[in-house]
Amino acid sequence: MKCLRTSSTARLSPRAALTVLFLMLLLSLALSLLLGAVSLAPADLLSALANPSSPTARILMHVRLPRTLASLLAGAALGAAGVIIQSVLGNPLAGPNIIGVNAGAGFFVVLASALWPASLRALPMAAFLGALAAMLLVYSIAKLTGASKLTLVLAGVAINSLLNAGTDAVVTLFPDVLVGSSAFRIGGVAGVSMAQLRPAAVYIGLGLVAALALRHEMDVLALGEDTAKSLGLRVGLMRFFLLLTAAALAGAAVSFAGLVGFVGLIVPHAARLFVGGDSRVLLPASMLLGGASLTLCDVLTRMLFAPYELPVGILLSAIGCPFFLFMLIRRKREVAQG
Numbered sequence: 001m002k003c004l005r006t007s008s009t010a011r012l013s014p015r016a017a018l019t020v021l022f023l024m025l026l027l028s029l030a031l032s033l034l035l036g037a038v039s040l041a042p043a044d045l046l047s048a049l050a051n052p053s054s055p056t057a058r059i060l061m062h063v064r065l066p067r068t069l070a071s072l073l074a075g076a077a078l079g080a081a082g083v084i085i086q087s088v089l090g091n092p093l094a095g096p097n098i099i100g101v102n103a104g105a106g107f108f109v110v111l112a113s114a115l116w117p118a119s120l121r122a123l124p125m126a127a128f129l130g131a132l133a134a135m136l137l138v139y140s141i142a143k144l145t146g147a148s149k150l151t152l153v154l155a156g157v158a159i160n161s162l163l164n165a166g167t168d169a170v171v172t173l174f175p176d177v178l179v180g181s182s183a184f185r186i187g188g189v190a191g192v193s194m195a196q197l198r199p200a201a202v203y204i205g206l207g208l209v210a211a212l213a214l215r216h217e218m219d220v221l222a223l224g225e226d227t228a229k230s231l232g233l234r235v236g237l238m239r240f241f242l243l244l245t246a247a248a249l250a251g252a253a254v255s256f257a258g259l260v261g262f263v264g265l266i267v268p269h270a271a272r273l274f275v276g277g278d279s280r281v282l283l284p285a286s287m288l289l290g291g292a293s294l295t296l297c298d299v300l301t302r303m304l305f306a307p308y309e310l311p312v313g314i315l316l317s318a319i320g321c322p323f324f325l326f327m328l329i330r331r332k333r334e335v336a337q338g
Contacts, residue, residue, distance in 0.1 A: 014281040017274040021288035025072075028295040032068040033060065036302050037309075069197055070189035071295040071312070074257040077204045077249040079271070079290020080211050082264030083283050084246040087218045088239050089139070091152060093327055095265030096131070096250040099156025102261065103163035104134025105247075105254035106184070110167050114174035124200045127251035134159060135243050153328075187260035187313025189298055196256045203252035210245045211283055218242065218279040260313050262320025263290055269327075 012020065034040045038059060048057035078096060085094045085101070096102045108130025109123050116122050138159055142152045167185070171177050183190075217238050220228050228235050250264065270293075271285040294312065297319075301310040 012274065014275050014278075018281070018285060018288065021271075021274065021285055021292065025288050025292040025295075028292040028299070029068055029072065031299050032071065032295050033064050035299055036064065037307060066192050066194050066197060067189050067298070068295065069194075069201075070192040070256055071298045072291040073197065073201055073204050074189065074253040074260060075263055075267075075290035075292070075294030076287040077207065077253040077290070078260065078263040078294075079267040079286035080208060080283060081246040081249040081253075082268045082290075083271075083279065083286045084211060084218070084242050084249075085135075085264065086268055087222055087279060088242050088246075089142070089152060090222075092269070093153045093265075093324070094156070095262065096246070097259065097261040098153060098160070098265055098324070099138045100134040100160035100163055101131045101247065101250045102254050102259050103160045103167070104130040104132075104137075105251040106130070106259045107163045107166045107170070108133075108251075109255055110170045110177055110184070114170055114177045117176065121199045123196075123255040124203050124252050127200075127255040128203060128248050129251070130163075131251035131254070132244060132247035134163060135247050139239075139243065183311060184258040186311040187258040187316070188301075188311035189257050189294075190309060190311065192256050200252040200255050203248050207245050207249040207252065208287060210241075211249070214238070214242060214245070215280045215283050218283075222277075222279070258311075258313065260294070260316060262316050262323065263294055265327075266320055266323055267293060269323075 030042075033045065034042065040056065040059075044056050045060070048054060048060050051057060052061070081101070082095050085096065085099070086092055089099075105127035108126040111130075112119075112122050112126035138152065138156045141155050141159075145151075217233060220231055220233050221235065221238065221242075223231075225235050228238075253260065267286050267290040268282070271282055271289050274289070275281040275285045294316075297315050298312045301312050301315050304310070
């Protein structure tokens with residue numbers, strides 16, 4: 001587990017680092033509400049509250065606010081899921097999109113959309129079941145074969161491809177699902193409605209609470225299976241609960257944000273630079289940084305090519321792919337050096 005720990009001490013105290021991340025999150029939320037195709041001034045927010053029927057108020061309530069909440073919830077959920085997955089699997093290369101968790105959620109969402117097209121409430125549950133199935137499949141393969149951590153990632157990539165093929169098959173057999181499927185696969189929060197967010201927010205809220213409640217157990221697991229057992233931790237049961245929590249978080253995020261990639265991989269590593277590897281601080285830091293990062297990336301995709309918009313998934317992939325390759329090469333060198 002040394003690879004999951006930062007070797008240097010954090011420059012700020014945990015409280016100061018969390019405060020900085022919280023302020024960063026507030027700034028990103030403000031920018032998300034104010035910037036876009038129609039830029040608003042801070043005074044417009046107050047006038048919208050005073051006159052809820054004004055055009056500005058409608059833009060805020062029906063476009064900006066759902067989009068801002070969506071990026072906040074998805075970023076926090078994927079950041080926390082990334083910490084859990086990397087901790088439980090003991091692998092810094094693991095992330096919801098790398099090992100097929102997002103793809104499993106996406107496959108089940110597309111399948112549910114084909115079978116129950118009118119039910120928005122079915123999507124978070126379908127995404128959760130798909131994410132859990134993919135995660136347990138990858139974990140079972142690693143457990144049965146005794147594969148190395150690098151092979152675990154490769155198995156996840158293979159399962160990811162298989163699940164994406166399943167998604168393509170569903171879209172082919174049910175052409176009506178094709179509407180919006182391209183945006184779903186790229187990932188983004190444009191056009192998200194409050195009706196989509198409400199059921200997913202319940203899963204994310206419960207998942208974040210559960211993750212925070214299990215922070216100490218995550219650190220005990222990081223000490224190794226034998227040590228964790230000697231300290232009285234029921235290792236198998238705790239791993240299952242943690243994977244269940246990560247599946248709920250990643251699946252709920254995918255249900256409305258699509259196959260947003262690399263947040264769960266990059267954010268935990270970036271958060272460790274602020275607070276170190278202690279899960280009791282790392283987990284809330286990743287939630288804050290995940291929400292702020294995804295929100296800021298969404299703002300950038302609105303502004304970089306205005307009046308055109310890019311899905312935020314494109315920007316995240318442009319950032320995440322080089323980062324993953326860097327981590328892969330560094331991990332390979334660490335293994336070669338013993």
